[in-house]
Amino acid sequence: MYKGIAASRGIGIGSICRIIEHDLTFEAKQISDPAAEKDRFHKAIADFVEETNAMAKDIEKRIGPKEAEILMGHAVMISDPAMSGEMDKMIDSGQCAESALTAVCDMFIGMFSKMDDDMMRQRASDIADVKVSVLKKLLGIEDIDISKVAPGTVLVCKDLTPSMTSQIVKENVTGIITEIGGKTSHSAILARALEIPAVLSVPGIVDQVKDKDTAILDGTEGDVYINPDGDVLSKYMLKREEFIRKQSELKNFIGKETLTADGDKLELFCNIGTPKDAKKAMECDGEGIGLFRSEFLFMDNTHLPTEDEQFEAYKEAVETMDGRAVIIRTLDIGGDKDIPYLGMKKEENPFLGYRAVRYCLGNEETYRTQLRAIIRASAFGKVKIMVPLVTTVDEIRSVKKIVEEIKSDLKSEGIKYDENIEVGCMVETASASLIADLLAKEAAFFSIGTNDLTQYTMSVDRGNPDVAYLYSSFQPSVLRSIKYIIECGKKAGIPVGMCGEAAADPLMIPLLMSFGLDEYSVNPVLVLTARCIISKWSKAEADALAAKVMAMDTEKEIVAALKEAAKE
Amino acid sequence: MVSKNITVKNEQGMHMRPASLLSQKATPFDSNIKILFNGNSYDCKSVMFLMSACIKCGSEIELQCDGPDEEKALAELSEFIESGMGD
Numbered sequence: 001m002y003k004g005i006a007a008s009r010g011i012g013i014g015s016i017c018r019i020i021e022h023d024l025t026f027e028a029k030q031i032s033d034p035a036a037e038k039d040r041f042h043k044a045i046a047d048f049v050e051e052t053n054a055m056a057k058d059i060e061k062r063i064g065p066k067e068a069e070i071l072m073g074h075a076v077m078i079s080d081p082a083m084s085g086e087m088d089k090m091i092d093s094g095q096c097a098e099s100a101l102t103a104v105c106d107m108f109i110g111m112f113s114k115m116d117d118d119m120m121r122q123r124a125s126d127i128a129d130v131k132v133s134v135l136k137k138l139l140g141i142e143d144i145d146i147s148k149v150a151p152g153t154v155l156v157c158k159d160l161t162p163s164m165t166s167q168i169v170k171e172n173v174t175g176i177i178t179e180i181g182g183k184t185s186h187s188a189i190l191a192r193a194l195e196i197p198a199v200l201s202v203p204g205i206v207d208q209v210k211d212k213d214t215a216i217l218d219g220t221e222g223d224v225y226i227n228p229d230g231d232v233l234s235k236y237m238l239k240r241e242e243f244i245r246k247q248s249e250l251k252n253f254i255g256k257e258t259l260t261a262d263g264d265k266l267e268l269f270c271n272i273g274t275p276k277d278a279k280k281a282m283e284c285d286g287e288g289i290g291l292f293r294s295e296f297l298f299m300d301n302t303h304l305p306t307e308d309e310q311f312e313a314y315k316e317a318v319e320t321m322d323g324r325a326v327i328i329r330t331l332d333i334g335g336d337k338d339i340p341y342l343g344m345k346k347e348e349n350p351f352l353g354y355r356a357v358r359y360c361l362g363n364e365e366t367y368r369t370q371l372r373a374i375i376r377a378s379a380f381g382k383v384k385i386m387v388p389l390v391t392t393v394d395e396i397r398s399v400k401k402i403v404e405e406i407k408s409d410l411k412s413e414g415i416k417y418d419e420n421i422e423v424g425c426m427v428e429t430a431s432a433s434l435i436a437d438l439l440a441k442e443a444a445f446f447s448i449g450t451n452d453l454t455q456y457t458m459s460v461d462r463g464n465p466d467v468a469y470l471y472s473s474f475q476p477s478v479l480r481s482i483k484y485i486i487e488c489g490k491k492a493g494i495p496v497g498m499c500g501e502a503a504a505d506p507l508m509i510p511l512l513m514s515f516g517l518d519e520y521s522v523n524p525v526l527v528l529t530a531r532c533i534i535s536k537w538s539k540a541e542a543d544a545l546a547a548k549v550m551a552m553d554t555e556k557e558i559v560a561a562l563k564e565a566a567k568e
Numbered sequence: 569m570v571s572k573n574i575t576v577k578n579e580q581g582m583h584m585r586p587a588s589l590l591s592q593k594a595t596p597f598d599s600n601i602k603i604l605f606n607g608n609s610y611d612c613k614s615v616m617f618l619m620s621a622c623i624k625c626g627s628e629i630e631l632q633c634d635g636p637d638e639e640k641a642l643a644e645l646s647e648f649i650e651s652g653m654g655d
Contacts, residue, residue, distance in 0.1 A: 069584075069585065073584045073585075073588065076584075076588045076615055077615065077616065080591070080614050080615050080616045081611070081613060081614050082611070082614040082615075082616040082617050083616055108616055108620070111620050112619070112620065115622050116622075117581070117622060117624070119580060119583050120583070120619065120622060123584065123619060274579070276579065300579075300625060300626070301625075301626055302626045303626075
């Protein structure tokens with residue numbers, strides 16, 4: 001078995017077609033007729049640009065505009081004065097077109113590959129792709145036509161360039177294996193867009209296989225088998241069927257409400273980190289935003305964001321969600337999240353220190369700026385304010401007081417906002433959980449943050465591998481805490497949501513349903529999975545399972561029981 | 569010669585798309601147009617040079633126009649950069 005990077009999910013089984021790299025060496029010559037050489041060169045570029053733009057059009061139709069942009073970028077690059085202009089100058093000085101092309105491209109490849117920005121480094125491989133394509137034109141080399149491969153083909157190549165990917169016919173290619181590329185490379189993005197399983201970065205694979213070898217690749221795990229025996233083959237054929245069945249099952253949930261097996265409606269929201277993610281939440285069928293982390297505005301910045309800068313960002317997300325709820329968590333810094341320009345002190349115990357609402361109430365000007373921006377954004381949709389790391393009733397009261405003051409300021413300034421904007425409380429500390437009944441009288445809603453709640457309840461540093469075995473939301477103490485928080489919210493008549501990773505955990509979902517959780521906020525890509533799992537449980541079944549596991553003594557027993565009862 | 573200091577606002581900085589839009593907008597002007605950043609000068613009519621500057625969100629750049637239509641170039645291009653370059 002070979003191991004690579006799992007880049008596009010699914011199981012691919014098929015017959016290998018290798019895409020061998022051509023020998024692109026050439027003899028660097030001095031030329032005597034620069035004008036004729038430039039003609040030859042410009043003809044090659046014109047052919048390349050024409051083909052590339054045609055491919056881009058085709059991709060735009062078959063895959064999407066974003067994927068087509070990569071290829072259009074190639075045409076823009078070669079036509080740039082810094083590229084073809086420089087190359088012309090070198091040809092004028094007597095170098096052949098091949099040398100000029102290689103020298104200028106290599107200069108830029110060197111420059112871009114050294115940058116400390118992932119996106120820019122990606123440009124280096126774009127330029128390499130352009131160089132090879134134009135060089136082939138100059139040398140008169142024709143490529144294998146990938147669009148003509150037989151059905152059931154697994155492509156094996158060193159690197160899958162965008163120009164190669166664009167020729168792939170989805171129906172004929174069942175898998176892609178390469179020697180280079182990562183999860184965010186163009187080839188991975190395109191493979192995912194085409195829904196073709198792909199394993200990238202398998203070292204030396206091209207030389208270890210022959211055409212027509214049988215290959216199995218698992219794009220979910222990153223495993224590759226060449227000429228596997230019958231047992232492995234039949235195992236993976238089953239796995240493939242299972243995967244396809246699940247995918248098509250999930251597709252049935254697109255555009256549907258989130259309903260339990262009894263037909264009760266629950267809310268399925270998304271966690272996002274930037275206004276752009278809101279688009280993703282919409283694409284993935286999220287019904288609202290249960291957690292909009294506001295830290296990005298502060299972390300990817302060199303200065304404290306102004307009220308207007310923040311307002312624009314919140315407004316963008318709110319408008320994207322088009323009337324659906326957007327719960328914005330106010331600044332949650334400190335702990336593991338440092339923001340250099342704030343000049344926060346180093347602490348012995350940052351997770352127990354000056355962070356989140358504690359910092360905000362101590363730096364009221366900064367906090368007021370943020371709250372004012374959020375409240376102004378409430379004029380454009382349904383915005384809610386969520387306060388992180390609450391441990392006392394005073395904290396939530398203080399925030400509410402500031403919110404009321406800002407509202408009356410805005411009113412006297414004639415600025416629009418939602419008069420009924422809610423202030424809710426994130427319940428993620430042991431203290432907040434134990435006084436959830438008191439907090440419920442002050443908060444308009446609860447949202448349980450399971451990551452921190454688990455850490456604080458278990459007294460476990462999430463990042464320390466030596467104590468990682470204790471870090472589980474299925475510990476009886478954590479489950480009791482979650483159950484109690486939901487009960488307190490229900491008693492007070494306020495909605496309770498969850499925005500930690502546990503909200504999308506198939507093992508946790510039936511318990512949350514039994515406890516009465518109203519809103520599940522998950523990573524956008526997990527919306528359909530969560531909706532599917534929720535649809536399989538009735539309240540009675542969930543209650544029976546919850547009663548059983550809540551009587552158990554250890555995390556191990558609980559997880560085993562939940563796994564056994566899980567509905568896949 | 570005229571110039572202006574501008575803060576780049578689009579989230580991903582001067583990546584492929586904004587750089588190619590900016591160079592397309594700059595090319596028709598007769599003036600020489602440069603971006604000064606981190607002590608270096610980059611030709612604003614070249615997408616390759618613009619990208620190679622590694623300009624990020626929040627970067628302070630100076631836009632410099634020199635030529636017959638420098639005022640118009642400065643006004644239009646600085647407005648385009650400030651508007652987030654189509655991002």
